[in-house]
Amino acid sequence: MSGELFAEGSLSGAFKTSYSSLLPSTSSCKSTSSSGYLSKKTANPTLAVASNQPATSSKLRFAFSAASRTPEKSSNLQSIVLDFDRQVPIERASTPPSSWYTHPDLLAHEMETIFWRSWQVVGLTCQVEKPHAYFTGSLGKMQYIICRDGKGELHGFHNVCRHHASPVASGSGCTTVLQCPYHGWSYSLDGRFQKATRLAGIQNFKPHDFGLLPISIATWGPFVLLNFSLPCADLKLDHNAVDKDWLGDAHSAIESADINAELCHIATKEYLVNCNWKVFCDNYLDGGYHVPIAHKNLASGLSLASYSTQVLERVSIQSCKTDSVAGRLGQSAFYAFVYPNFMINRYGPWMDTNLVIPLETSKCLVVFHYFLDPRLVDDKEFVQQSLSESEIVQMEDVVLCEGVQKGLESPAFSKGRYAPSVETAMHHFHCLLQQDLMSTL
């Protein structure tokens, strides 16, 4: 993906929201009821702010500390994580144990070691296209605000008031000031503390030190990303740098998949799925193994003999030719999985992306964004037909994933095996997980 194609704002003019009622929030600067992507249950990070520095200074550091974890808990987690051996080749390997998908402590550990340390897609640039637009959301216990200030600059902040920790904003909308709904402390959209009433008598209080705590953000194509772990010195990083940092050596392979700036955003759909987030990812990463059995309609349009999988550093790419150039699938389908939880699917005139957000040990939210060749956006019948076909596949996958979660929770199951010729991307996913999960144990 070239930086030129995906520089911030380069796509915004191409966005169409013909099906805007399906969007989590609209592309225009007006209030909606959406609260963004949300999740409630995760662990406790330690927030370390360098002393004697303004809170919004470049010296801010986050440290995700294991200090709150008891030695007993650590050792339990360690034995769970080590119950999968990434050194064993796929032909001889067992899958991770069911505890990876069911143990109540593991999700908190995943948040700390994976989700809060990586680039995460949190929304679309069209949600904050205009000055003063904002949206909020959370990833585990991390609550964030993404907003565009009056000068047009995009920012990310922790959505935690510096007075007594209330969220300062909710949902999405348009505002010139972020005023905390509790006691009214207010912040400008560049995060600076603006004013508070009834502070007479306060000592050692420097307003400059009490701005909202910043988060590193970037844009990539139509997406807004954030990274909770990057030091603030990198806050002003070149937005294009996220390409390399996020996609690694998959950069050119993804670029060659004809993902371009001309696609229009058509719809967003969300699926609440009663399974661990990794079950949904595993289902995506089985190299089409389940397609002829579980998606008979979809399978009839694919040439499954041509299915291939390529494993890169932190991305795996599956591709498949189709049986006909007509219809929503076009000539070929390209499925890129960006570790740990983002999928880019390009087929025919369509691109859809899937973001898997962990909510609880056995619950995740999957957000689908659909983009289409602009020449077809007015073909309402084709659009509806395509979305309906896609919906059928998603609902089939939801049933599969929820069934697997139940099986993983059964005492009858502990570990499975891989089909080595097709499930290489899944094995790669599990190896990356094991590596990250072990990193702080």
Ligand code: FES
């Ligand atoms: S908690 Fe925000 S003003 Fe008091």
Ligand SMILES: [Fe+2]
């Ligand atoms: Fe599927």
